[in-house]
Amino acid sequence: MRAQFRSRIRLVLAFVFFVALLILVRLYFIQIVYGQEYSRKADRQYASSGGGLFDRGALYFTRKDGTLISAATLSTGFLVAINPQILVNPEAAYAALQTVVPDFMSREAFLAAAEKKGQVYIEVAHRLSDADGQTLTAKNIPGVQVFRERWRQYPGGTLAAQSVGIVSYGSGDTLAGRTGLEKFYEGTLERSGNSLYKNFFAELFSNVSNLVVAAKDAREGDIVMTIEPEVQTRLQEDLIKVTQKYSSKESGGIIMDPATGAIIAIANYPSYDANELQNVDPSVLGNPLVEHMHEFGSIMKPLTMTAGLDAGVITPTTTYNDTGCITVNTARICNWDLKARGVIEVRQIIEQSLNVGAAWVATELGQDTFRDYFTKLFGTKTGIDLPHEGRALLGNLMKPQQIGYDTAAYGQGIAVTPVQMVRALGAIANGGMMVTPHLVSAVRLNSGITRSVEWSQPTSVFSATAAHDTSVMMTAVVDEKLQNGAAKIPTMSVAAKTGTAQLTNGQGGYYTDRFFHSFVGFFPSYNPRFIILLYTNDPQGVTYASDTLSPSFLDLVHFLIDYYAVPPDRGIPAQTDSASTTPV
């Protein structure tokens, strides 16, 4: 009796285990072996399904008050596909589609697609609105399928387009970031799998660890940029005006916080609308501000001056004899106006932009010291969070000819990227400390945690005293020289320097009538909130940067003062007087 009972129990247990085994095997085949196939099948059967859709993290601008505004996000809608094997009346189907989506496709193209009887799936319309998609679904046209669709959307259009970057298929069949931050932060923005299809059994078979620790939740998220949308808009508008007014080949600009390296605006013109890539010239898809090198001209002089002051070979009151022109290694170096100044203080090198004086400082520094300073400033990449950063061309500083050092002292013969230039000049604004320029301040992880992005510690390249002394000289440029002193803001100290470099002719020489204009400035001079770098390449009918870029620079300075309510740093009585006025 007992034996019979045991055998029955064993039979029942064996049956239970057998059924369980069958279920497990079946689940394994359904979810692991044929999982993708079933997933695709489900997508095609269920029009409003959220699965299998393109998904990607967002990029955000940060307004001055901390509000996040989407720079790159996702839009949802519908796509329409036909199955030529089922579509029996293409004419009627086309007419029905036309009533909902006029001009979605030419009649000939639609009928040609419907003739491809060997295929079962041909997409004929994209990015339909929700209302249109629902209407088409309700029509239930045989052979016409309506699917949910999601795509990348850039609400700003052209706004910081070259820095935000684009998403495209590239050479493969995977949508991924190809340029800009979209590429640099691909690991954070990409979505490795659709979590809606995640289920216990599949995870159990494929990756047990993900059930315990969601590793991708600690990696995937949204990117918070330092770019301020209204400042970015203003910068872009100013660059367009300059480029169009002087028919320049291109213009660019960067506005950065010199203390942290946070880039508030960065732009180049011509650019593109990231939502309309069909007819975009591929050459503008990159970011010239980190990829292209230029000889910047006289905005290099403040760096030469600060190096001389820091090394102790000169002081602000040191004098030298400016002869107007000098000959070095058989090459002739002259001031912009070819005029001699006689014995003058070195501060005049900055205030009057004297090439002979800059060359004299370079000679005083000596080749090794000069090379050390410029290698510290430009010898390495900045580490900015954008792809394809270029390296500075400092070859002339590796040769023994003094002419290479003398010309480098005023920004010719060496080429650097705009980002390298603003980082180096930012050291003068930041008490001699050089920071890492960057566009991202934080990552909002899917887990809900916002993780601040840590950037490398500032490195010291100049003493604070040397940086301050140069700032004084640059402030005098605005107060006394720029627009003959009319640019001076009585309640705000502004330091600046213009640069006009001759363009290379590609044959080892320079054009005498084609120029690269640059402009750098920061304010308040002795505790700067912003550093601004502008340039315009090959402007027509104008020689000096003070003519092309001064209006844009001053417009940005006044805009930033108003927009951020930067408090005056001078011209306000220190005591209890309640008000002060200043002309506009």
Added chain:
Amino acid sequence: MHNAHPILPFSFLTLCYGIVGVLVVTYIGLIAVVMSSAVLTVEFSQSVKNDVAAVAVLERQYLTIVAHITNTNYTALGYAKPLKKEFVRAESVTALR
């Protein structure tokens, strides 16, 4: 001879059937819960994505307006720049200072 009365008022086989029955019902219930949860998750996720897209439309409008304001030539519209600005020391807005 003692009669061997079982402790339970039903046979062990019946107990097994009962347990199997409960397990089957529980399993079916779990499947139903998982399916319902999946459907709700899909709908919720899609709803969130739709809201994100709607916000993106508003953000696009905002950025377009910012660009329009920046591009506006106020002088051409008849506005004039102020002749001077007056800087006033910030006054305390609370009674605590």
